[in-house]
Amino acid sequence: MLILVIAGANSGPDCSGKTGNALTNCQAGEVGTGIGVSLLILLWALGDIILGVIWLITKPAKRECPACGNSVRKGVMQCRSCGFDFRHLLPGNASGGPEQPPGEGWGR
Structure with missing residues (x-):
């Protein structure tokens, strides 16, 4: 143009x-x-x-949880199914995010 x-x-x-x-x-x-x-x-x-x-x-209003594969609404910081915390995926958060209590999240 x-x-x-x-x-x-x-x-x-x-x-x-x-x-x-x-x-x-x-x-x-x-x-x-x-x-x-x-x-x-x-x-x-x-x-x-x-x-x-x-x-x-x-544009999609949801994203896929990397831990369990379920659809999670954008803006939600924790997966309802497995408890995965999306905050550690934010840029500039090199520490890996907050620790999850034992027995929750990935370990289910």
């Missing part, structure tokens, strides 16, 4: 040295070029908005 916008902006007619009706027609061509470039930019923006909405609608 960027290439089309640049090419459209540079494709306007050269009106130097023209007079009368020829100048009027040439200036109308410049206006048409501006309208065309504006429509290309509008189409580009609408395409980005549509793709963003499609991405928001289709």
